[in-house]
Amino acid sequence: MSKKTIIPFGPQHPVLPEPIHLDLVLEDETVVDAIPSIGFIHRGLESLVEKKDFNEMVYVAERVCGICSFMHGMGYCEAVEHLMEVEIPDRAKYLRTVWCEFSRLHSHLLWLGLLADGFGFEALFNEAWRIREKVLDMVELTTGGRLISSVNRVGGVLKDITPDMQKAMLDAVDKIEKELKPVANTFLNDYTVKSRLCGSGILSKEDAIALGACGPMMRASGIEVDMRKTGYAAYDNIDFDVITSNDCDGYARCQVRIGELFQSINIVRQAFAKMPEGEELSVKPKGNPNGEYLMRVEQPRGEAFYYVEGSGKKILDRFRVRTPTFANLAPLVHTLKGAPFADIPLLVLTIDPCISCTER
Amino acid sequence: MALLTFSKTVLKNLFSEPETLNYPATPREYPERSRGHIEIDIENCIFCGMCMRNCPPRAITVDRAKGTWTINRFDCIQCNYCSEVCPKKCLHIAPGYCEPGVEKVDSVIERPGGPLPMPKPPVKKPVPPKAPAAEDKKADEKAADSKAEDTKAETSGSTNPNVPRNDIDNCVFCTLCARNCPVDALTVNRAEKVWEVDEDTCVGCGMCVSNCPKKCLSIG
Amino acid sequence: MIRSMIIIIGFIVLAPFIGGLLEGIDRKISARMQRRVGPPITQPFMDVAKLFNKEFLSVNKQQLFLLLAHLFFVVFAGSMFFIGSDLLMVFFSLSTAAMFMVMAASSTHTPYTGVGTMRELMQMMCCEPMELLTAVGFYLASGMAKTGIEKSFLVSDLIHSNVSAIMYLPGFFIGFVFILTIKFRKSPFDLSTSHHAHQEVVKGITAEFSGGAYAITEIAEWYEEVMLLAVVGLFIVNSNPISYLVAALVVIFVYFLEILIDNTSARVKWDLMFKITWGVIIVFGGINLFLLENVSSFMKFFQ
Missing domain, CATH: 3.30.70.20 (Alpha-Beta Plaits)
Known part of the structure; x- marks a missing residue:
């Protein structure tokens, strides 16, 4: 049977967490071509930089996306701080690291849940999200918001983690680690799950480089790349290895992200152990930003970069975000071709799409 | 081949208390720092308008002549920037989110005892004749x-x-x-x-x- | 005759309640397995009531007729079963019902139902052989038991056997319980349509049914569920009244097992489903059938 059918997939589709449209050309149940189109939730947040002063812009930057919120805010702040040559207090650096890893935890758990939902495993989905809720509770306890933390400012952070909160966070992390083990075991060893993940969406090492993949997608193809190693926030003082896998398929991406979950837990513990005492959380930047700077941050989904340009005014001239999902769209389309239709949700999910970020 | 790997967790869950709440019938308890809504000590407000000018979504309107401080809670993004910039520190954020509604409404807070006295009109001294x-x-x-x-x-x-x-x-x-x-x-x-x-x-x-x-x- | 009429009316009236209640319990247990509070047990009834209040919208009005035919044949199959009619006929009218469902779905010619329908046919290919084998198994087992009756497909004869059919048909029982996962549309075999729309084909075969039409499919599913669970009970029931109690317990256990399997497995792809179900049918059903045939010929030989 060689009759071709075109299935419009999205922008509204139950398996898609966010609107992306794919025109899937099917032959039977095999996808022979996929044409993506984006642009359904463009909000023009980047151009708001021309209207808001650089301090106010922090709140806009972190609202680029709900899931990656903290790191967007931090990436913007770090970029402006570099521009204005502000050295932020050490404690603030460690606080940022802790919150970064908590956002990575909740983002990866969200992804695991969505993946489980993508292959119709509702109990696993709920279990992953139940654990995620513990992470969000801790974020809410310390920052006041479940997702959008609003604790970053140019020059440091606004809120401190008190010793009580630190204890609560460490307890939560212990509990999460314990509860995560059966979930990780199911993802990596269950027969039905493996039948779905193994061998789906192969992205070879060469293709990953040629198509410019990033983040866990890149690491699952055996390439060691992690922006945390560039040493922003307090990562230069944190001891961790980049997790990679050589399987290049959906299973490898799952493996990398599960590995990163446990790694994040370790980083949180390390950061708390190394965190210096201190009252000072932020310094007030002097003057206005002048010049340009490019900041790279490792989001849960991969490398994001922030470009800021100022000309000595309170209002920046340009703010540009390039998000990991945008980089991963080309590899996604590559993996979709030749895949069975049943694998589409999985493949769309394995890049961990964050369309809000992509379209800003 | 590991079949039904998850059954242990599932069966354990079956005999545990559910983690979800029957929200909103059972209300949720928010932590102290939770950013729910902006509150104002209107007595201390000097109607300078700093909050209005710095609010990212422009949800606040300050009317000095009428002595009112107005916030559109549906536009507010709970970023707490107004309370950061408030010179009198009369704004603060408290737990408890805005109730959902069918249309965006402003909540107007009036200063008790009417508006602040207007600043004195400029003393109109006669401009000295050109000498x-x-x-x-x-x-x-x-x-x-x-x-x-x-x-x-x-x-x-x-x-x-x-x-x-x-x-x-x-x-x-x-x-x-x-x-x-x-x-x-x-x-x-x-x-x-x-x-x-x-x-x-x-x-x-x-x-x-x-x-x-x-x-x-x-x-x- | 009057007894049959009462049974048929009883089935038509009671089965949806039992089926809906079972689904409500299923949803509650699933929710608790996922540490959720879950909906009230009466939720399925409220859902169906709401569906009837919604507009019926279809590109092809024929769909409604085909769905009513689907419902009719499911009810027909169930009634036949409960008045003690031919088991083979019961399964054949169930297949007819399934065919009407497929026709109703494909009458709209949309891509999502197209894929869903293809998968439904694939699922039928996986579970129909086992259904027929089950009927054959019961027939052979009825001859085995010393009841003084001839081999029979009639349910009314089967329940008067002095030994539970499961004694002769353990492999058939496993095979039948296995295909129930497909019939109940539960993970790992909820390919054509699932109880959750979070699937690549959205609601697959039922994607184009709206309002009352979808409510009809829901109700038909309840009838079918009750009937299939009754077949599970038939494996246990014999002339001893206590066996009915045991049968009820076995049915509850099987239903719980289905919920457990639903909650502990991912949805597999159709080719794997094909391999697994045929594997199970051939291994359990086949060996059982082989032994049954040989044992009976041995017995005949000695007689």
């Missing part, structure tokens, strides 16, 4: 005066960054700053070309800066 002789006479004095003011303003700026500074050379002494100052900390005398700021009264709200037509004022 070139007199002006020549006073020229030296004035120059000295303005220089003194200038240095004073500069020093005040350097010691306290929260007080406005005046680039006296560009100032036209229009008195707009004084008229807009919520705490009457500015004294401007056009006739004598005097511009003074009372550092103790000034709250550093920046109203004068934003109203200055010549952009000769700066703060921070």
Whole structure:
């Protein structure tokens, strides 16, 4: 049977967490071509930089996306701080690291849940999200918001983690680690799950480089790349290895992200152990930003970069975000071709799409 | 081949208490820092409008003449920036989200006892008739005066960054700053070309800066 | 005759309640397995009531007729079963019902139902052989038991056997319980349509049914569920009245097992489903059938 059918997939589709449209050309149940189109939730947040002063812009930057919120805010702040040559207090650096890893935890758990939902495993989905809720509770306890933390400012952070909160966070992390083990075991060893993940969406090492993949997608193809190693926030003082896998398929991406979950837990513990005492959380930047700077941050989904340009005014001239999902769209389309239709949700999910970020 | 790997967790879950709440029938308890909604101590508000001008979604309207502080809670993004910039620290954020509604409504908070007394209208001293002789006479004095003011303003700026500074050379002494100052900390005398700021009264709200037509004022 | 009429009316009236209640319990237990509070047990009834209040919208009005035919044949199959009629006929009218469902779905020609329908046919290919084998198994087992009756497909004869059929048909029982996962549309075999729309084909075969039409499919599913669970009970029931109690317990256990399997497995792809179900049918059903045939010929030989 060689009759071709075109299935419009999205922008509204139950398996898609966010609107992306794919025109899937099917032959039977095999996808022979996929044409993506984006642009359904463009909000023009980047151009708001021309209207808001650089301090106010922090709140806009972190609202680029709900899931990656903290790191967007931090990436913007770090970029402006570099521009204005502000050295932020050490404690603030460690606080940022802790919150970064908590956002990575909740983002990866969200992804695991969505993946489980993508292959119709509702109990696993709920279990992953139940654990995620513990992470969000801790974020809410310390920052006041479940997702959008609003604790970053140019020059440091606004809120401190008190010793009580630190204890609560460490307890939560212990509990999460314990509860995560059966979930990780199911993802990596269950027969039905493996039948779905193994061998789906192969992205070879060469293709990953040629198509410019990033983040866990890149690491699952055996390439060691992690922006945390560039040493922003307090990562230069944190001891961790980049997790990679050589399987290049959906299973490898799952493996990398599960590995990163446990790694994040370790980083949180390390950061708390190394965190210096201190009252000072932020310094007030002097003057206005002048010049340009490019900041790279490792989001849960991969490398994001922030470009800021100022000309000595309170209002920046340009703010540009390039998000990991945008980089991963080309590899996604590559993996979709030749895949069975049943694998589409999985493949769309394995890049961990964050369309809000992509379209800003 | 590991079949039904998850059954242990599932069966354990079956005999545990559910983690979800029957929300909203069972209300949720928010932590202390939870950013739910903005509250205002209207008694302390000086209606400077800093919150209005710095609110990212522009959800706040401050009306000095009516003595009202208005927030559209549906536009508010709970970022807490207004309370960061509030010079009187009369804004703060508290737990508890805005109730959902079918249309966006403003919640208006009125100052008890009516609006703040308006600042005194500018003293309309008759402009001295053009007397070139007199002006020549006073020229030296004035120059000295303005220089003194200038240095004073500069020093005040350097010691306290929260007080406005005046680039006296560009100032036209229009008195707009004084008229807009919520705490009457500015004294401007056009006739004598005097511009003074009372550092103790000034709250550093920046109203004068934003109203200055010549952009000769700066703060921070 | 009157007895049959009462049974048929009883089935038509009671089965949806039992089926809906079972689904409500299923949803509650699933929710608790996922540490959720879950909906009230009566939720399925409220859902169906709401569906009837919604507009019926279809590109092809024929769909409604085909769905009613689907419902009719499911009810027909169930009634036949409960009045003690031919088991083979019961399964055949169930297949007919399934065919009407497929026709109703494909009458709209949309891509999502297209894929869903293809998968439904694939699922039928996996579970129909086992259904027929089950009927054959019961027939052979009825001859085994010393009841004084001839081999029979009639349910009314089967329940008067002095030994439970499961004694002769353990492999058939496993195979039948296995295909129930497909019939109940539960993970890992909820390919054509699932109880959750979070699937690549959205609601698959039922994607184009709206309002009352979808409510009809729901109700038909309840009838079918009750009937299939009754077949599970038939494996246990014999002339001893206590066996009915045991049968009820076995049915509850099987239903719980289905919920457990639903909650502990991912949805597999159709080719794997095909391999697994045929594997199970051939291994359990086949060996059982082989032994049954040989044992009976041995017995005949000795007689």
